[in-house]
Amino acid sequence: MPPLTLEQAESNGATDLSWNAITTARAYFVSAMGSNGKEDMVMWTSSELADTGFGLMDYQTNAAVDRWLKEKVLLAPQTTRCTVPKGIFGEHGGMLRLIAYGDELNLAHPPRPKDLKAKWQPVWAVKLRVKAVTNGFLGMSGQGREGDARRDRSSAKEEETQGMPKMPQPMELLKGIFGR
Secondary structure, rough: OOOOOOOEEEOOOEEEEEEEEOOOOOOEEEEEEEEOOOOOEEEEEOOOOOOOOOOOOOOOOOHHHHHHHOOOOOOOOOOOOOEEEEOOOOOOOOOEEEEEEEEEEEEOOOOOOOOOOOOOOOOEEEEEEEEEEEEEEEOOOOHHHHHHHOHHHHHHHHHOOOOOOOOOOHHHHHHHHHOO
16 A cells, blocks of 8 residues: 555644545544643544554454444545544644555465355465554654655655665565475
8 A cells, every 4th residue: 555644733722634545545543642741641543432443553354444434433435634632632742643444355276166165175365454554743744754745755765774674575475485
């Protein structure tokens, strides 16, 4: 999935959040965690139900995403903005997390027979779930990095991977799994 870009704007003490639309997104979820300046930890989510959202920041099945959309736990795929109400975090801000859920793909070889009672022994099966996630701090637009919108993806990727070990290519990994 393409990357998410989270932007913020203050509006009468509340924080308006907006992000780029991802055409392959099935749903979105936003959460924030911080302090109100006392000894309290404060959690806020975009869910219409009371939910901390801890388990929602991971890959999800299509069925779970569909169920949580109906229950209004997740934001609809056409949604690209929401508002953190005034006073949730006082003057101390909080950490923001935004996730876009993609489709789940299930493949098997040979394909499952149409007759569910027929004997079936797949040689291999793959379950692929995709998501896009971004983090930031309440009050710091663009994940706190100046000029993100002006950088092209390749230069930003080079900056982020400097000093990190080279990731193996997917085909190299498959060769290792299948011993070829």
